[in-house]
Every structure is written in C-alpha cells, then in structure tokens.
Amino acid sequence: MEKEVFSPKILVFSTDKISDPGIDQAGLRKIHYSPSVYTISLPCSSSIKPKWIMHAFEKGFDGVFIAADGHECSYSPKCAEYTNNIILDAQLLMKEKNISPKRIRMAAICSVCAEPFSNHMDNFGKILSELGKIDEDKQIAE
Amino acid sequence: MKERIGVYICHCGGNISDYVDVEEIGKMLKTDDGVVISKDVMFACADSNQKDMISDIKEYKLDAIVVASCSPKLHLHTFKNVAERAGLNPTNYVQVNIREQCSWPHSDKPREASVKAAGLIRAGIKRVAYSESLDNIEINVKKAVLVVGAGVSGMKAAIDLARLGNEVYLIETDYFVGGHITQTENLFTTGQNGKEIVSRLYAEIKSYNNITLFTGTSVEKVSGSLGNFAIDIRIKPRYINGKADLQAVQNAMNDCTVLVNDDFNFGFTKRKAIYKNYPEALPDVTVVNAEALKNEKEFLAKHASCLDLTQQDEILSLTAGSVLVTTGFDSYQPKEGEYGYKTFSNVVTLPELNRLIELNPDKLIFNNKPVKKIAFIYCVGNRQTKGENKYCSRQCCSSAINSSLQLADKYKGINAYHLFRDIRTYGKQELMYEKSSKQGDIYIRFDEKEPPVVEQNEKTLNIKVKDYLTSKKELEIEADLVVLVTGMVAREDSKQISEKFKIPIGTDKFFNEIHPKLKPVETVIKGVYIGGSCQGPKNISESVQSSLSAASKINALLKGGTVSLDPVIARVNNDACVWCGKCAEVCEYTAIKEIESGDKHIAAVNKAICTGCGICAPVCPTNAIEIAQFTDNEIESMIDGFMEKIDLKVREKESESTEEVSGVKMKEYPQLWKNILETMNGNKLTIPEISEKLEVDKDIITYHVMTMHKYNVVVTEGMDKKELYYYYKLKN
Numbered sequence: 001m002e003k004e005v006f007s008p009k010i011l012v013f014s015t016d017k018i019s020d021p022g023i024d025q026a027g028l029r030k031i032h033y034s035p036s037v038y039t040i041s042l043p044c045s046s047s048i049k050p051k052w053i054m055h056a057f058e059k060g061f062d063g064v065f066i067a068a069d070g071h072e073c074s075y076s077p078k079c080a081e082y083t084n085n086i087i088l089d090a091q092l093l094m095k096e097k098n099i100s101p102k103r104i105r106m107a108a109i110c111s112v113c114a115e116p117f118s119n120h121m122d123n124f125g126k127i128l129s130e131l132g133k134i135d136e137d138k139q140i141a142e
Numbered sequence: 143m144k145e146r147i148g149v150y151i152c153h154c155g156g157n158i159s160d161y162v163d164v165e166e167i168g169k170m171l172k173t174d175d176g177v178v179i180s181k182d183v184m185f186a187c188a189d190s191n192q193k194d195m196i197s198d199i200k201e202y203k204l205d206a207i208v209v210a211s212c213s214p215k216l217h218l219h220t221f222k223n224v225a226e227r228a229g230l231n232p233t234n235y236v237q238v239n240i241r242e243q244c245s246w247p248h249s250d251k252p253r254e255a256s257v258k259a260a261g262l263i264r265a266g267i268k269r270v271a272y273s274e275s276l277d278n279i280e281i282n283v284k285k286a287v288l289v290v291g292a293g294v295s296g297m298k299a300a301i302d303l304a305r306l307g308n309e310v311y312l313i314e315t316d317y318f319v320g321g322h323i324t325q326t327e328n329l330f331t332t333g334q335n336g337k338e339i340v341s342r343l344y345a346e347i348k349s350y351n352n353i354t355l356f357t358g359t360s361v362e363k364v365s366g367s368l369g370n371f372a373i374d375i376r377i378k379p380r381y382i383n384g385k386a387d388l389q390a391v392q393n394a395m396n397d398c399t400v401l402v403n404d405d406f407n408f409g410f411t412k413r414k415a416i417y418k419n420y421p422e423a424l425p426d427v428t429v430v431n432a433e434a435l436k437n438e439k440e441f442l443a444k445h446a447s448c449l450d451l452t453q454q455d456e457i458l459s460l461t462a463g464s465v466l467v468t469t470g471f472d473s474y475q476p477k478e479g480e481y482g483y484k485t486f487s488n489v490v491t492l493p494e495l496n497r498l499i500e501l502n503p504d505k506l507i508f509n510n511k512p513v514k515k516i517a518f519i520y521c522v523g524n525r526q527t528k529g530e531n532k533y534c535s536r537q538c539c540s541s542a543i544n545s546s547l548q549l550a551d552k553y554k555g556i557n558a559y560h561l562f563r564d565i566r567t568y569g570k571q572e573l574m575y576e577k578s579s580k581q582g583d584i585y586i587r588f589d590e591k592e593p594p595v596v597e598q599n600e601k602t603l604n605i606k607v608k609d610y611l612t613s614k615k616e617l618e619i620e621a622d623l624v625v626l627v628t629g630m631v632a633r634e635d636s637k638q639i640s641e642k643f644k645i646p647i648g649t650d651k652f653f654n655e656i657h658p659k660l661k662p663v664e665t666v667i668k669g670v671y672i673g674g675s676c677q678g679p680k681n682i683s684e685s686v687q688s689s690l691s692a693a694s695k696i697n698a699l700l701k702g703g704t705v706s707l708d709p710v711i712a713r714v715n716n717d718a719c720v721w722c723g724k725c726a727e728v729c730e731y732t733a734i735k736e737i738e739s740g741d742k743h744i745a746a747v748n749k750a751i752c753t754g755c756g757i758c759a760p761v762c763p764t765n766a767i768e769i770a771q772f773t774d775n776e777i778e779s780m781i782d783g784f785m786e787k788i789d790l791k792v793r794e795k796e797s798e799s800t801e802e803v804s805g806v807k808m809k810e811y812p813q814l815w816k817n818i819l820e821t822m823n824g825n826k827l828t829i830p831e832i833s834e835k836l837e838v839d840k841d842i843i844t845y846h847v848m849t850m851h852k853y854n855v856v857v858t859e860g861m862d863k864k865e866l867y868y869y870y871k872l873k874n
Binding site: 009011020021023024025026027028030031032033035036038039040041042043044046047048049050051052055056059060061071074075076077078079082085086089118 | 213214215239241242243244245246247248249250251254255257258261262265646649654656666710728730753754755756757759760761765769772774777778780781782784785
C-alpha cells in the first residue's frame with residue numbers, strides 16, 4: 001500500500017489590517033505554501049479566544065498559527081503581551097488534553113511579510129510533521 | 143440562522159478558475175445547508191453580475207449571500223453595496239478570499255487548491271448562516287471643534303472650520319499665537335516674514351464670532367467620545383487686571399526695570415518682566431512674569447491698578463464634537479558638547495541663527511565680534527543610524543540654505559561653508575540650492591561615521607572634516623560661527639497630550655495616524671484628528687495641507703449633526719457577566735464601564751468609543767463579552783466548515799473546462815463580452831475598431847478580449863495572440 005503523505009492542517013489567525021494583507025501578498029506574488037493552511041481574519045490578534053484554538057484542535061487541525069500584529073498593532077501598544085497571554089492560556093487547556101504545546105505558534109507578520117509568512121508555514125509544517133497528526137496526541141490522552 | 147443563502151463563486155477571468163474548479167465547487171455546495179442558489183460567475187464584480195445578484199436576492203428571497211472571489215480588501219464594499227441595493231443588510235454578506243489566499247499561492251497544486259477553496263467557501267456559508275442583521279450606530283454630534291495648538295496649522299484649520307459654520311475653540315499653551323514661525327523673518331520659499339503671516343491669520347480669526355481663542359491654555363482632562371467630548375482646559379493667568387486701563391499697563395511696562403532672559407530670542411537678549419514676545423505679538427495683551435516680580439513690593443504697589451499677582455489658574459469646561467490636535471514640534475536641542483554646543487560660545491543652532499539674523503539689521507555681530515565665516519553642520523540630531531532619531535526632518539536642508547542666502551543678501555562679505563551628508567532640497571527648493579551654490583557657498587560632504595570635529599582656536603573655531611568626495615581628504619575650516627542644522631523632534635509634552643486623547647505614538651515619538659497614505663489625518667480614536675508637524679516632520683505648506691485636510695474631514699463628520707458608526711463592536715451578555723473588571727482593564731479606550739443592572743453590577747460598552755478590536759473578549763472568565771460578527775458561533779462554524787469532508791470531483795486537466803466554457807454558458811458572461819461579440823458579429827475587427835464602436839477604453843477592451851481569447855470565446859482568425867499581445871504590450 002502506498003504511504004499517504006501527511007500534510008499538516010494549519011489554522012492561521014490573521015488580522016484584518018496588518019497580517020492578512022501580508023498573507024494576501026504571498027498570494028499576489030505567487031509565493032507558494034501548503035494548501036492545507038486555512039486563514040481566519042480577525043480585527044486584532046489579541047481578540048482570539050483560547051476556546052476557538054481548542055475547537056480547532058478538536059476538529060482535527062494539527063496546528064494553530066497566530067499571525068500577530070506585534071508592535072504595529074494600531075489598537076494597543078500591549079498587543080504582543082496580550083496575544084502571548086492568550087497562547088499561555090490556550091497551552092494550559094492543551095495540556096489538559098495532552099496536546100503538545102508546540103502545536104501553537106505565534107510570529108509577527110507585517111503587511112508586506114509575504115516571504116516570512118511562507119517560511120513560517122514551511123517551518124511550522126515541518127515541526128507538525130514530526131509531531132504527527134493531532135489524533136496521535138489525542139490517542140495518548142485516552 | 144439564515145436559511146436562504148446565495149453563493150457566488152468567481153472565475154476572475156481565469157485568475158481563480160485556471161487552478162480552482164469553481165464549477166464543480168458551485169455544484170457541490172448546492173446541497174449545503176441553507177444554500178438556495180450556488181453558481182460560478184466569470185467576473186463577480188462586473189456590473190452585469192451585480193445586477194444578476196440583486197435580482198436573485200429579490201427573486202429567491204435570499205436572506206444572506208457569500209461571494210467567493212478576491213481579497214475583501216478589494217471588493218468588500220462593492221458587494222456590501224450590492225446587498226444594500228437589493229434590500230439586504232450588508233452584515234448578512236460574507237466575502238471569501240479564494241484568489242490571494244487560494245488560487246494564487248497554490249497555483250502549483252490545482253487539485254489541493256480546489257479542495258481548499260471548497261472548504262473556505264463552505265466555512266463562509268456556515269459563518270453567514272449565523273450572521274445577524276446589524277444596523278449602523280447613529281450618534282448625535284455637537285458641531286463644535288477643539289483645536290489644540292495655535293501655530294500656523296491650527297490657526298488655518300480653525301479659520302476653515304469656522305467658515306464652514308462650526309463652533310471652534312482654539313487653544314494655545316503659549317501666551318501668544320503663531321508658534322515657531324514667528325521666530326523667523328524670512329521663510330522659504332516665499333521670503334515672507336513669519337510674524338506677518340501670523341498677524342494676517344489672527345485678523346482673520348478675529349473676524350469670526352464662532353472662534354474662541356484661549357492663550358496660555360492647556361488641556362487638563364478629556365472625557366466623553368466622538369460627538370460629545372467633554373474637555374477641561376487650564377488657563378494660566380497673565381497677572382494683568384482684566385479691567386485695567388491700557389495706558390496704565392503700558393506705563394507699568396515702561397516703568398519696569400527687572401530684566402530676565404528673553405526666551406523668544408533664546409537668551410541672546412534680555413527682556414522686561416512685563417513683556418510681549420515681540421512688539422506686534424498677538425493677542426495684544428502683555429504678560430507679567432510673576433516669579434521675577436514677586437519681591438518688587440514697591441513697584442507692585444505703584445501699579446496695583448493693573449498688576450495682580452494673586453490671580454490663579456482657571457479651569458473651564460468645554461464640549462466639542464471632534465478634536466483636532468496641531469501641537470507641532472520641538473527643535474532638536476543638541477546635547478552639551480555635541481559639535482561643541484554650549485562648550486564653545488560660538489556654536490549655535492539654526493533656529494538661534496535665525497533670531498540672530500533678525501536681531502542684527504546691518505552687521506552680523508555675535509559675542510561682540512563681527513561674523514564673517516559661518517560653517518553649517520547638517521543633520522544634527524537626525525538621521526542617526528545608531529541614535530534615537532533615525533528619520534530625516536527634510537525641511538532643515540532648505541531652511542539652512544535659505545538662511546545662508548539671507549546672510550549673503552543682508553550682510554556683505556560672508557563666507558558660508560555647508561558640511562552636509564546629503565542635500566534634500568526637494569521640489570522648488572532645489573532652486574535655492576542652485577542659487578546658493580552659484581553665489582559661492584562651499585558644500586563639503588561628510589560621512590556619518592566620520593563627522594566633523596569642532597575645536598576652539600585662539601580667536602575662532604576650527605573645524606576638521608574629511609571630505610567624502612575627494613577621497614576623504616581632511617580639511618580644516620576656520621569659522622567665526624558654527625551653526626548646527628537641527629531637525630525636528632516630537633514635543634516634550636506630546637506624551638501627556640497623547641495620554642489625554644489616547645492618540646498612539648510612533649517609534650519616532652510623533653503622533654500616529656491610522657494609515658500614512660489612506661487615512662493620513664485620522665487617529666484610531668474616533669473623532670480625534672491630527673494635523674501639521676505633530677505627526678512627523680513637515681514644512682509649513684505641508685503642515686497646513688495636513689491640518690486643512692483634517693479640518694475638511696472633521697467638517698464632513700459633524701455636518702449632518704449625526705454620525706453613523708460601524709456596528710462591529712463589543713457587546714456584553716448581561717446574564718453571564720459578573721463584573722470582574724478585566725475587560726475594562728485591557729480596554730485602551732476606556733470604552734467599558736461598570737454599571738448597575740437589577741441587583742448586580744455588569745460591564746457596559748460605550749458604543750461611540752468602542753473600536754471593535756476585541757481585546758476584551760479573551761480575558762473574560764465567564765465568556766460574557768464578544769464582538770459582533772466575530773461571535774463564537776461564527777468563528778467555530780468556520781473551523782467546522784474548513785474540516786468537513788469535501789466530496790469533490792476535481793477536473794484533471796485544465797483544457798476540459800476551457801472547452802466547455804466556449805459558447806455554452808453565454809448568460810454568465812459579463813455584458814461587455816456580449817457587446818464585443820455582437821459588435822464583431824463574426825467579422826475581423828481590431829481592438830481600436832471595437833473600442834471606437836463600443837465607446838469603451840482600448841485598455842479595457844484589450845484586457846477583456848485577451849481573457850475571451852483565453853477561453854476561446856473569440857475566434858483566433860484575424861485576432862491572433864501576437865496581435866493582442868502587441869496591443870497589450872504597447873499600453874503597458
């Protein structure tokens with residue numbers, strides 16, 4: 001039987017004004033990244049609920065990537081700190097379900113960060129490939 | 143839940159459909175929950191399709207629509223408009239980006255791209271099913287504007303706002319209006335005296351009954367929000383009795399023997415303790431330096447009728463619908479020892495030189511010695527690759543050269559040396575640079591890594607500089623006066639001002655607009671605008687341009703008496719809220735307040751202030767606060783949509799679909815395609831001919847014919863690829 005190639009499913013939370021245009025630009029410039037990357041755009045990276053992150057893992061996403069505003073955020077100078085808190089909260093919830101904390105990642109993506117975004121996707125994809133499918137974490141939990 | 147959803151999937155003339163099988167996806171999604179119609183269209187944004195969408199919405203009684211095409215940054219408003227024209231609330235429309243985030247980045251993997259696109263659109267359908275009809279928030283606004291800072295930018299903006307019928311409160315922290323420009327007698331490139339410009343603007347301000355000017359005044363406290371800002375201002379006393387006779391004040395001034403450093407002239411001269419910045423300074427009311435006079439008992443008793451040192455600060459409350467901040471800049475103050483500043487007495491800054499020029503009508507004398515040789519050192523305190531101010535202040539080159547021209551004009555036999563890094567006399571100001579070079583000013587370029595060194599000689603200053611343009615040969619220049627061409631920095635009090643109005647500050651410490659190109663005078667705080675050099679280095683005309691643009695923005699905002707705000711803001715689930723205060727803690731805009739509701743305390747959102755950033759949502763321990771359009775249902779249903787199994791028969795080869803398109807699906811082509819085909823009617827026509835007959839621009843015809851050609855909709859005979867390419871190339 002031919003071995004199926006594992007392409008990790010990544011959910012990206014982007015931001016309307018900053019990182020989403022950066023991801024758009026990757027497309028515009030035909031910079032390729034994995035087609036199993038799905039993006040949800042929000043007003044600010046500090047508005048992601050840990051609950052949503054858990055929902056993504058539950059439904060089968062192998063990793064969650066937060067394309068944060070960093071210091072460019074026009075809403076709050078403390079945006080990076082708040083987003084970081086969200087990740088810490090999410091990681092606590094993940095620990096309960098025995099999901100590896102490596103399955104969540106954050107990086108600041110600017111409005112022209114096309115290459116950095118695609119590089120992040122490649123690297124995160126590799127990390128997730130090593131970790132294997134999300135189901136494997138869950139099985140251990142059971 | 144929405145149960146009559148329309149789905150439109152765009153080919154984008156091949157940009158999407160070359161990689162994503164939009165037709166199959168359209169067919170597949172027809173059976174999704176709530177979907178009434180699902181179709182693929184050649185250009186979703188085309189007029190013809192917009193009309194079709196409107197009639198679909200009416201005919202099928204659609205209660206929500208999903209458009210899968212390009213990035214929402216391009217056509218979000220186009221389709222919001224379509225929904226609105228069809229009588230559907232625009233918040234019941236979801237845009238799915240299958241071009242920038244699917245067909246283009248995954249053009250290498252068309253099969254996977256199709257599966258992803260299907261997932262993205264399905265997520266959009268699920269999301270729109272949870273969408274609510276939200277109405278814009280209407281807010282009453284007061285037609286009054288607070289303008290902070292009466293420099294040239296603030297004065298001009300105040301005049302225009304008043305002319306358009308707004309009540310204007312213009313406040314200035316100094317006792318006299320005009321700001322920096324009053325300190326320069328010759329402004330580039332018009333050669334006007336700054337004081338005259340200020341006098342003219344002041345006369346204009348006086349002619350409007352609806353401008354109230356407060357001098358010696360600063361902002362004390364700000365509350366409220368767009369439409370109704372409540373602002374407390376603090377007015378410092380002038381210590382002159384308001385009822386005093388003008389002549390008596392004049393007598394006291396003449397009589398005054400106490401002298402203090404004249405700040406207006408950077409301490410080069412002394413002034414009386416009862417003073418005006420300069421004789422014509424406006425408003426025409428003198429000010430008393432209370433600190434300097436407090437021990438002059440006899441003098442105070444003599445002039446008790448007009449001098450009153452017991453006067454106190456006064457706090458006044460104003461209400462304004464909007465605020466314009468035009469607080470301007472500070473000139474960079476060199477550190478002690480920077481190029482010999484303050485260490486050697488003959489080193490001054492450019493603003494100081496400009497005062498010296500005005501104070502010396504015939505001969506330039508400084509420290510009792512005539513000045514013949516002047517050396518200007520550029521980029522002081524700016525463009526520091528390793529320092530704090532990395533930016534270029536861009537007006538200082540022109541300003542220095544203008545002063546150099548003025549020196550040559552006003553005094554005889556002055557030699558000027560300009561030690562520069564780069565000369566940035568952009569626009570018309572380049573002519574000044576040319577004139578200066580022609581009159582014999584010497585320009586020497588230095589490198590930032592090896593800046594000039596200023597040393598004291600017996601009588602003069604000695605400057606060592608490595609001339610970058612002659613293989614770094616070290617030159618020595620003797621100068622009677624060294625002028626440091628200093629740039630602009632953010633005002634010392636800008637942090638306090640930013641804290642009061644919550645205006646964000648950039649890394650350069652100037653105020654930040656929302657977007658330098660698209661929203662250049664707006665701030666993230668609704669109703670608060672910025673203009674002039676408080677947002678970054680600008681020359682006078684640029685400052686005025688930006689403050690006037692803010693003035694017209696503000697007028698447009700307040701004109702109707704009400705404003706309509708985006709409904710995408712935070713809202714509280716009163717039942718779940720237990721008021722812990724965490725949401726209010728993280729809110730940058732103080733939009734959340736504690737209120738009493740029944741027998742408990744809960745959070746309440748001020749709709750006029752909330753920006754909908756959503757930072758409050760994740761910190762709530764009881765999940766009681768959310769952002770409209772970003773609810774748990776909407777986001778989680780999207781995640782479900784991505785992950786549901788896609789049952790799609792993806793086409794294997796591109797050619798199959800392109801053949802299928804030809805001729806068969808004519809009704810879904812844009813109207814222009816139909817028109818082009820009708821015009822050609824099987825004949826050979828060139829693009830200019832079609833363009834002429836249809837009265838449509840050649841570029842547009844070329845683009846569309848190329849796309850039609852790609853789909854074999856136009857026959858190649860007489861219209862070969864080369865010809866089309868030729869036209870396309872010619873224009874681009």
